[in-house]
Amino acid sequence: MEAIKNKFDNFIKTYKALDKSMKVLHRVASQVPEDEHDVIVAGVIKHFELTYETTWKFLKEYIAINHNEEILSPRSVFKACYAYGILPQEITDDLLELVDDRNLTVHIYDHITAEEICSSIAKYYMSLGKIIELLGPNIITNF
Numbered sequence: 001m002e003a004i005k006n007k008f009d010n011f012i013k014t015y016k017a018l019d020k021s022m023k024v025l026h027r028v029a030s031q032v033p034e035d036e037h038d039v040i041v042a043g044v045i046k047h048f049e050l051t052y053e054t055t056w057k058f059l060k061e062y063i064a065i066n067h068n069e070e071i072l073s074p075r076s077v078f079k080a081c082y083a084y085g086i087l088p089q090e091i092t093d094d095l096l097e098l099v100d101d102r103n104l105t106v107h108i109y110d111h112i113t114a115e116e117i118c119s120s121i122a123k124y125y126m127s128l129g130k131i132i133e134l135l136g137p138n139i140i141t142n143f
Contacts, residue, residue: 010054011132012132013054022121044118045105045121051128094126
């Protein structure tokens with residue numbers, strides 16, 4: 001049971017790091033030269049990628065423990081979260097879009113795509129926070 005607590009803690013840590021990088025971006029977005037802005041955007045995207053990884057791996061462990069099912073892909077994990085009633089449709093839909101944007105981050109070669117993904121991250125950030133709100137109390141009290 002310690003594994004799920006560790007995965008949840010890692011999820012929270014990366015979520016908080018994403019929060020910090022987004023705050024920096026919003027605070028300095030119009031005040032820095034374009035080349036520095038690109039570095040900040042890259043930092044937000046990197047924190048997004050890390051949060052994505054810790055999110056799906058935490059949920060994978062959650063499903064394995066609570067439903068005795070081993071799921072191997074992020075998209076399947078997110079779909080299973082809805083099927084098992086762990087997450088509502090709205091959050092599941094955001095997570096499935098998140099998978100697509102995460103896959104795009106691997107192939108970012110231009111400023112425009114990076115900015116578009118960075119804009120989407122705020123929506124995903126809200127859904128990720130809702131996961132913490134929904135499942136956090138259960139993790140704290142039951143594991």
